[in-house]
Amino acid sequence: MTILFVKANDRPAQKSISVKMYEQFLKRYRESHPEEEIQEVHLYDTPLPLIGTSLIDNSNQAPLGLNLSPGNLSAAAIQQQHLEQFIVADKIVIAFPLWNLTIPAALHMYLDCLHHPRKTFTYTKDGVKGLLTDKKAVLLNARGGIYNKDDLSEMSVRFVRNHLNFFGITEITECIIEGHHQYPDDSEKIIKQGLQQVNRTAETF
Numbered sequence: 198m199t200i201l202f203v204k205a206n207d208r209p210a211q212k213s214i215s216v217k218m219y220e221q222f223l224k225r226y227r228e229s230h231p232e233e234e235i236q237e238v239h240l241y242d243t244p245l246p247l248i249g250t251s252l253i254d255n256s257n258q259a260p261l262g263l264n265l266s267p268g269n270l271s272a273a274a275i276q277q278q279h280l281e282q283f284i285v286a287d288k289i290v291i292a293f294p295l296w297n298l299t300i301p302a303a304l305h306m307y308l309d310c311l312h313h314p315r316k317t318f319t320y321t322k323d324g325v326k327g328l329l330t331d332k333k334a335v336l337l338n339a340r341g342g343i344y345n346k347d348d349l350s351e352m353s354v355r356f357v358r359n360h361l362n363f364f365g366i367t368e369i370t371e372c373i374i375e376g377h378h379q380y381p382d383d384s385e386k387i388i389k390q391g392l393q394q395v396n397r398t399a400e401t402f
């Protein structure tokens with residue numbers, strides 16, 4: 198079994214709840230699954246290609262076997278690396294904050310790397326079909342306000358879940374610590390309870 202941990206926040210754990218969730222999940226997972234291979238991607242320390250001419254031209258040219266410029270190759274190589282690493286993982290954990298109603302831009306760029314017709318999804322007569330149906334995932338998210346599941350203004354957990362569903366990953370556990378800004382008097386309790394849920398999830402994932 199291989200598990201891939203993706204961290205989309207470069208703040209230190211003392212200042213960041215989603216990073217605390219990430220570190221605690223990782224520690225508890227290691228203790229409870231000593232035999233499993235763990236891979237980590239820290240998105241702020243990792244080159245990520247911005248989708249644009251270079252990547253688009255490359256994905257158009259590559260299937261035809263045309264020559265690629267060095268610029269195309271490096272953007273494509275980075276994308277390929279993230280894509281292949283994601284495809285071989287059996288389990289995925291993604292930790293990220295809610296910023297300005299959505300996800301950090303680095304996570305958006307990472308998710309862009311994972312879209313590949315034939316590798317992560319395919320088109321069928323009945324519509325698009327995700328190809329990664331044998332994976333499961335945990336989303337670790339921190340957000341200052343409280344959002345109910347139907348609130349369309351929340352484009353963070355909803356956004357990542359939609360992407361994973363698109364790839365066929367439907368077994369998704371969400372650990373969300375929320376409301377610590379909205380209810381500052383309760384923040385300590387909210388965070389403590391959330392981190393307990395993180396521990397329980399890490400043990401059974």
Ligand SMILES: Cc1cc2nc3c(=O)[nH]c(=O)nc-3n(C[C@H](O)[C@H](O)[C@H](O)COP(=O)(O)O)c2cc1C
Nearest residue numbers: 212213214215216294295296297298339340341342
């Ligand atoms: C730049 C920025 C934007 C934020 N935007 C929102 C927001 O749109 N909605 C919300 O509920 N909280 C928002 N917050 C609060 C964060 O969601 C909260 O601080 C959360 O704990 C962030 O995760 P972190 O502690 O891992 O950094 C924002 C915080 C920052 C720093």
